[in-house]
Amino acid sequence: MAEREIHLKRTGLYASGCSPVNMIQAVFYNEDMLVYDLEDSVPASEKDAARILVYQMMKHHRPRDKYVAIRVNGLYSEYFEEDIQVAVRANPDALRIPKVEYAREVQEISRRVAEIEEKIGLEAGKIELICNIESYMGVLNAREIASADPRVTALTVSAEDLTASMKAQRTKKGLEVFYARNAVLLACRAAGVDALDVVFSDINDEEGLREDTALAKNLGFDGKSVIHPRQIDVVNGFFTPSQKEINYALRVLDAVEKGRKAGKGAVTLDGSMIDKPIELRARTTLAQARAAGIKLDGMVTIK
Amino acid sequence: MEIKKTAMAGSMESSDCMVTVRPGIHGIQIDLQSDVKVMFGESILATVRQTLEELAVSDAEVSVLDRGALDCVIRARVQCAACRAAETSWDWTKEVVCLG
Numbered sequence: 250m251a252e253r254e255i256h257l258k259r260t261g262l263y264a265s266g267c268s269p270v271n272m273i274q275a276v277f278y279n280e281d282m283l284v285y286d287l288e289d290s291v292p293a294s295e296k297d298a299a300r301i302l303v304y305q306m307m308k309h310h311r312p313r314d315k316y317v318a319i320r321v322n323g324l325y326s327e328y329f330e331e332d333i334q335v336a337v338r339a340n341p342d343a344l345r346i347p348k349v350e351y352a353r354e355v356q357e358i359s360r361r362v363a364e365i366e367e368k369i370g371l372e373a374g375k376i377e378l379i380c381n382i383e384s385y386m387g388v389l390n391a392r393e394i395a396s397a398d399p400r401v402t403a404l405t406v407s408a409e410d411l412t413a414s415m416k417a418q419r420t421k422k423g424l425e426v427f428y429a430r431n432a433v434l435l436a437c438r439a440a441g442v443d444a445l446d447v448v449f450s451d452i453n454d455e456e457g458l459r460e461d462t463a464l465a466k467n468l469g470f471d472g473k474s475v476i477h478p479r480q481i482d483v484v485n486g487f488f489t490p491s492q493k494e495i496n497y498a499l500r501v502l503d504a505v506e507k508g509r510k511a512g513k514g515a516v517t518l519d520g521s522m523i524d525k526p527i528e529l530r531a532r533t534t535l536a537q538a539r540a541a542g543i544k545l546d547g548m549v550t551i552k
Numbered sequence: 553m554e555i556k557k558t559a560m561a562g563s564m565e566s567s568d569c570m571v572t573v574r575p576g577i578h579g580i581q582i583d584l585q586s587d588v589k590v591m592f593g594e595s596i597l598a599t600v601r602q603t604l605e606e607l608a609v610s611d612a613e614v615s616v617l618d619r620g621a622l623d624c625v626i627r628a629r630v631q632c633a634a635c636r637a638a639e640t641s642w643d644w645t646k647e648v649v650c651l652g
Contacts, residue, residue: 269625270567297635298561301642302628308650309624334644340651369649 256316256342257281257540258403258443259472259488260481263320265290266299269306276312278478279485284318287332288347296328300335307339318379320345324354333358337365343377343402348410350386352397359398377402379445383410388429395433395440403443405474406433409450421457423447434469443471452477462487490538495545498531498538505531555612559636562621562629569621571600571629573637576613580604586618599623603630612637 261282264275267290275283285306291299303319311317319341321332336344346358355378366373378400382388388411395404408419408426417425426447437444446465449458458480465473466487473484490498501518505528508516516523538545555575562570569586582600584593600616603626612634616626635642 267563268565268568269621270565273567273622297642298628298632300644301632302625304647304650305624305628305631310622311650331641331644335647338644338647338649340649368645371649 256402257472257537258316258445259541260484261318261405261445261472261474262478262481263290263474263476266303267291267295269302272302272306273310275478276310276315278481280315280475280478280481281472281485282316282318283312284320284345285341286320287328287336288320288322296322296331300331304335304339307341316343317341318343318345320347320381323348324358333361334365337362337371337376338369340371341376343379345379345381345405347381347407348383348387349380349394350384351390352393355380355394355397355401359400362400374400376400379403379405381405381407382429382433383407384414385411385429386414387411388432391433391436392439395436395442401440401442403445403471404433404437405445406430406447407474408447419450421451421454423461430465430468430470438469444469446470446473448474448476449480450476452479455483458483459487485541488537489541490534490543494534495538495543498534499545501527501531502535553607553609553634553638553640555609555634555637556639557637559633561632561636562625564617564619566619567621567625568619569626569629570617570619571626571633572615573609573630573633574613574615575637576611579611580609581613583613583615584618585616586620588618588620595623596626599626600630603627604634607631607634609634609638 258281260280261284262275262280263284263286264271266285266287285303287299319336319339321336321344322328362376380394380401382391382404406429411429412419412425434444449461451457462473462484472488475481475484501523504516504518504523555573558574560572562568564570580601582597584596600614
């Protein structure tokens with residue numbers, strides 16, 4: 250099984266597989282993850298054209314320095330079989346799987362991907378899976394889904410389909426999906442994979458986007474899907490560690506290292522004990538900073 | 553690949569092209585309309601010809617309305633239109649892995 254690199258997934262932007270202009274323009278924005286879509290944005294009559302176009306774009310114009318995913322149609326759709334043949338050959342970083350409800354579905358998809366990888370000589374386990382949770386059943390089974398297969402590196406929550414399945418009304422405040430967001434987040438933490446938050450649908454409400462993204466960041470999410478390029482920089486800003494957070498993380502790890510050398514069992518910083526979760530959070534902060542391109546070498550820590 | 557009927561692929565969006573493939577009897581005949589024909593006409597025609605050759609299409613009338621499509625977009629639209637015109641699906645098992 251391939252060894253996993255850390256990939257920042259602060260923002261994920263979809264580009265429709267039937268629109269060359271969308272696919273070409275999406276490369277020039279600052280999203281961490283670009284998702285070529287074969288699912289909802291592609292009408293049934295254009296599925297064949299979208300597969301060919303996505304494959305050709307990946308072959309000749311794959312974006313550099315971006316995490317590239319392909320969203321295929323769901324496992325039970327009539328399009329899945331051909332989608333997965335194309336998507337694996339296109340060799341993206343990940344497949345985004347919609348409407349996942351059970352761990353066995355993830356395992357079946359992983360098995361199919363492995364078959365194709367072997368057939369075409371691609372490194373086994375290289376292609377990751379990002380599972381979209383879009384129903385109450387998916388939320389209830391999120392823990393099993395997140396740990397279903399080593400390929401799974403992230404779960405996302407899709408609020409529109411989810412609220413429909415719950416018979417809930419979608420609101421801007423999002424209280425109706427608050428439990429689901431947390432359930433999926435905890436499932437991701439238990440499995441050690443990334444948790445990606447719901448989209449904020451009103452592209453003209455920047456203040457609302459800021460509030461919603463601040464909540465997602467405080468809850469513990471690693472990123473958020475966006476529906477419009479203008480949302481990208483706002484969301485990236487929230488999920489990039491601040492200088493203050495980086496300084497604190499450096500001081501935590503410095504204190505831990507000094508304590509280890511001195512043979513101390515317990516280490517304190519500014520009068521507070523540093524336990525394992527604080528050390529883990531500091532390491533995560535620095536990993537996010539590095540992934541965001543912030544150079545940490547020689548950085549001076551300021552108390 | 554035998555072209556059996558008229559079929560189209562693509563759109564008139566910017567950066568795309570609309571490709572129409574019809575049955576023909578005099579080899580490959582291509583009608584190209586493009587704002588960049590003076591600069592890139594030969595290159596577009598070569599891409600269309602090469603794509604049809606790879607598909608073993610020997611007789612077809614092809615019309616390309618180009619809106620500034622990249623080479624790979626033209627290739628994709630020709631492949632799709634030809635498959636539709638031949639009433640067949642693309643055989644993905646013959647495609648190699650993209651190495652980026």
